[in-house]
Amino acid sequence: MDEHSYRKPRPHLPTKEDIAQYEDVWERFPRAPQEKKLWTPAFTTGVAIIAVGILLLLIRFIFGLGSITNLSSGFPWGLWIAFDVVVGIALASGGFVTAALVYIFNLGKYSPLVRPALVTALLGYAMAAFGVFIDVGRWWQLYNPVLPWHWQGSSALFEVALCVMSYLLVLIIEFAPTVIDKLSTNKDSKLKRFAIRIRPILEKVMILFIILGVVISTMHQSSLGSIMLLMSHRLHALWFTPWLPLLFLMSAIAVGMHVVIVESMLSAKTFGRRIEMPLLSGLAKRSIAFLGLYVIIKLMDLIWADEFTMLFTSWWGLLWWVEVLLFGMVPVFLLSFKAFRRDPRWLFWISWMVIGGLILNRFNVYLFAVQAYDGWTYFPTMWEVIVSASIVAFIFVGYKYLSNKFPVLHKEEGLAKA
Amino acid sequence: MAMDRRTFLRVSAGAAGGCLLCADATLASPGKKQQDFGSNVAMLNDLTRCVGCRACQSACKSYYDLDQYGPMEGLDTPGGLSEANHCVIKEYKEGDEQSYIKRQCMHCNHPSCVSACPVAALEKQDNGVVTYDPDACIGCRYCMVACPFNVPRFEWNSAAPKIQKCTFCEERIAAGEDPVCEDACPTDAITFGTRDELLKEAHRRIAENPDRYENEVYGETNAGGTSVIYLAGVSFDKLGLRDFGEEPLPELAEKVQHGIFKFFVAPVALFGLLGLTRASNMRCDPDDEDCIEE
Ligand code: SF4
Ligand code: SF4
Numbered sequence: 001m002d003e004h005s006y007r008k009p010r011p012h013l014p015t016k017e018d019i020a021q022y023e024d025v026w027e028r029f030p031r032a033p034q035e036k037k038l039w040t041p042a043f044t045t046g047v048a049i050i051a052v053g054i055l056l057l058l059i060r061f062i063f064g065l066g067s068i069t070n071l072s073s074g075f076p077w078g079l080w081i082a083f084d085v086v087v088g089i090a091l092a093s094g095g096f097v098t099a100a101l102v103y104i105f106n107l108g109k110y111s112p113l114v115r116p117a118l119v120t121a122l123l124g125y126a127m128a129a130f131g132v133f134i135d136v137g138r139w140w141q142l143y144n145p146v147l148p149w150h151w152q153g154s155s156a157l158f159e160v161a162l163c164v165m166s167y168l169l170v171l172i173i174e175f176a177p178t179v180i181d182k183l184s185t186n187k188d189s190k191l192k193r194f195a196i197r198i199r200p201i202l203e204k205v206m207i208l209f210i211i212l213g214v215v216i217s218t219m220h221q222s223s224l225g226s227i228m229l230l231m232s233h234r235l236h237a238l239w240f241t242p243w244l245p246l247l248f249l250m251s252a253i254a255v256g257m258h259v260v261i262v263e264s265m266l267s268a269k270t271f272g273r274r275i276e277m278p279l280l281s282g283l284a285k286r287s288i289a290f291l292g293l294y295v296i297i298k299l300m301d302l303i304w305a306d307e308f309t310m311l312f313t314s315w316w317g318l319l320w321w322v323e324v325l326l327f328g329m330v331p332v333f334l335l336s337f338k339a340f341r342r343d344p345r346w347l348f349w350i351s352w353m354v355i356g357g358l359i360l361n362r363f364n365v366y367l368f369a370v371q372a373y374d375g376w377t378y379f380p381t382m383w384e385v386i387v388s389a390s391i392v393a394f395i396f397v398g399y400k401y402l403s404n405k406f407p408v409l410h411k412e413e414g415l416a417k418a
Numbered sequence: 419m420a421m422d423r424r425t426f427l428r429v430s431a432g433a434a435g436g437c438l439l440c441a442d443a444t445l446a447s448p449g450k451k452q453q454d455f456g457s458n459v460a461m462l463n464d465l466t467r468c469v470g471c472r473a474c475q476s477a478c479k480s481y482y483d484l485d486q487y488g489p490m491e492g493l494d495t496p497g498g499l500s501e502a503n504h505c506v507i508k509e510y511k512e513g514d515e516q517s518y519i520k521r522q523c524m525h526c527n528h529p530s531c532v533s534a535c536p537v538a539a540l541e542k543q544d545n546g547v548v549t550y551d552p553d554a555c556i557g558c559r560y561c562m563v564a565c566p567f568n569v570p571r572f573e574w575n576s577a578a579p580k581i582q583k584c585t586f587c588e589e590r591i592a593a594g595e596d597p598v599c600e601d602a603c604p605t606d607a608i609t610f611g612t613r614d615e616l617l618k619e620a621h622r623r624i625a626e627n628p629d630r631y632e633n634e635v636y637g638e639t640n641a642g643g644t645s646v647i648y649l650a651g652v653s654f655d656k657l658g659l660r661d662f663g664e665e666p667l668p669e670l671a672e673k674v675q676h677g678i679f680k681f682f683v684a685p686v687a688l689f690g691l692l693g694l695t696r697a698s699n700m701r702c703d704p705d706d707e708d709c710i711e712e
Contacts, residue, residue: 061577063575064573064574064576065574065579066574067575073499073500073571076559104695104696104699106699136556137555137556137557137559137572138555138556138579138580139556144537144554144556150538151538152538153675153676154672154676155536155675157558159678211689211692211693211696212689215688215689219678223675226674230530230534230563234566242674245674
């Protein structure tokens with residue numbers, strides 16, 4: 001696709017008033033609700049899966065976790081933690097990555113991607129938090145990490161808990177303008193007047209929340225890696241490294257960009273819109289550095305620790321190669337060619353490869369390469385899989401619903417003018 | 419110029435992110451409340467004296483009313499321990515070699531479970547006992563994943579599940595009594611005392627009877643040392659007591675974690691840097707193509 005088919009946005013002119021008012025990129029790329037047909041077959045299927053998931057969870061809450069899961073003393077964490085929570089949070093990083101690109105590094109051209117990425121992040125984090133809620137045994141005490149007399153600074157999980165809760169709040173605040181925009185198109189009402197009054201205030205403080213969101217994200221994305229630092233005795237040497245926090249952060253940033261790419265293409269298809277190809281290939285280009293560096297650190301670390309030969313002497317080595325080829329080597333190679341980067345089809349599948357590789361990585365670190373004691377084994381029950389599936393379904397259904405009803409996606413004319 | 423400054427800021431922002439992660443060891447203060455473990459309460463399990471009668475196991479079970487959770491398990495279940503068994507006797511047998519092994523919480527000097535728990539539901543008390551408080555616990559099971567001895571157990575089939583593990587009979591100890599398992603043992607395989615005393619006693623037994631014992635007191639230094647220590651006639655590895663080295667296992671994780679949170683320096687610095695980066699980007703020349711493009 002032609003990379004220059006849309007007007008390059010004027011950089012923000014920093015007059016005093018502008019800074020005071022917070023630059024309104026929404027004006028350059030006005031958004032609109034899509035208002036397409038909601039109850040398509042796909043949407044209905046999604047809702048049905050969610051309904052089954054809810055039924056299963058009823059059983060779980062009445063009879064305990066053992067009733068529908070295969071968790072055991074040897075595998076206290078299973079599919080729900082590895083997928084719903086750990087993978088979910090990594091995949092939801094697109095929100096903070098795009099926000100940082102646009103508002104901190106002033107790459108204004110990416111602003112059409114911000115709101116949809118934010119919606120994905122909001123749904124992703126909401127579902128990760130929900131995943132924690134259904135997985136912990138004593139859920140009615142789940143607010144305990146907030147209470148200062150329970151604080152436990154040595155625990156990476158404590159940090160993750162606090163960060164995820166506060167980032168969810170930040171995301172809600174970042175999403176608020178979308179809701180307010182919607183309200184301000186309502187018929188005159190108290191709510192509308194309130195929305196119009198609060199909008200400028202929100203705009204003034206928004207940048208603080210955006211930066212806060214980025215800081216909180218760096219903290220907990222890396223801490224999800226720190227969690228496994230306690231498990232030197234269980235985690236296979238090919239995955240255990242003091243660099244886990246850094247690796248987790250870098251891979252989250254890289255995969256965030258590719259999630260935005262896939263999300264944007266799927267939503268273009270769903271709503272019959274044009275693919276924002278120039279933006280997406282730009283994003284893909286930016287991800288190369290993170291992916292490449294990630295692979296280099298992973299390799300260097302193994303060489304440094306003198307564990308390099310393990311890569312060729314066991315099945316674990318093979319698993320490692322599959323993971324690193326998917327999340328790293330192959331995508332870096334392909335993306336370094338303009339032709340692949342700019343071809344929507346190729347880009348779509350490369351992005352899926354990155355996402356698949358990341359999922360495999362998180363599963364390796366949290367499940368596969370965690371050695372059990374005394375011969376315990378784990379394979380998820382069908383019910384665990386269905387519950388995870390309904391969490392994914394909720395994200396898709398929610399995305400479609402929100403972009404249909406709220407001004408999330410930009411109006412296409414904004415891009416079309418050359 | 420603008421370009422240079424921006425590049426600089428980008429790089430330094432990256433660097434700040436970097437230190438946030440690999441936090442320097444010098445910043446760290448691993449959460450050791452205690453330096454000297456000698457006066458802690460301790461238990462010596464002399465496996466060569468154990469005859470496998472399981473008096474300790476059933477005494478523990480009935481004292482803590484654990485029968486309600488399920489049957490007596492032991493020889494054949496993996497790990498042996500369960501929410502219904504805080505203390506389990508298992509048998510090891512291969513060729514002529516035979517030994518029983520008493521499995522229970524080790525009450526580590528540097529417990530991974532305590533380091534893991536996000537809400538301080540598990541705590542190392544001043545007397546060395548690792549206690550559990552269900553009113554704090556959220557049931558995340560990080561303690562189970564982290565414990566190197568695979569000790570904490572979870573009530574999988576309860577709607578209000580708790581973590582279950584050996585309590586070292588904390589209330590009995592506080593009242594000046596001995597742990598129930600020690601009282602129940604007919605062969606004196608279990609000795610209760612302070613850690614210093616028992617280490618001395620253990621070494622005395624080895625010195626007196628070098629043929630009877632492996633020349634090692636398990637738990638003296640393993641994983642940073644434990645309050646429950648062992649003597650055995652066969653190698654500890656075969657009994658499932660792995661050699662974890664002398665380093666306390668939670669040390670690495672705590673260093674990283676404390677490094678990041680030391681006075682909140684790193685996150686606040688990152689916040690400032692990102693703010694500066696933005697400010698500097700906003701100030702660049704609008705006609706400079708580079709201001710927006712890469
Ligand atoms: S043995 Fe496990 S549960 Fe017991 S104190 Fe040590 S780490 Fe904690
Ligand atoms: S399950 Fe309870 S005791 Fe164990 S780490 Fe989680 S909150 Fe702490």
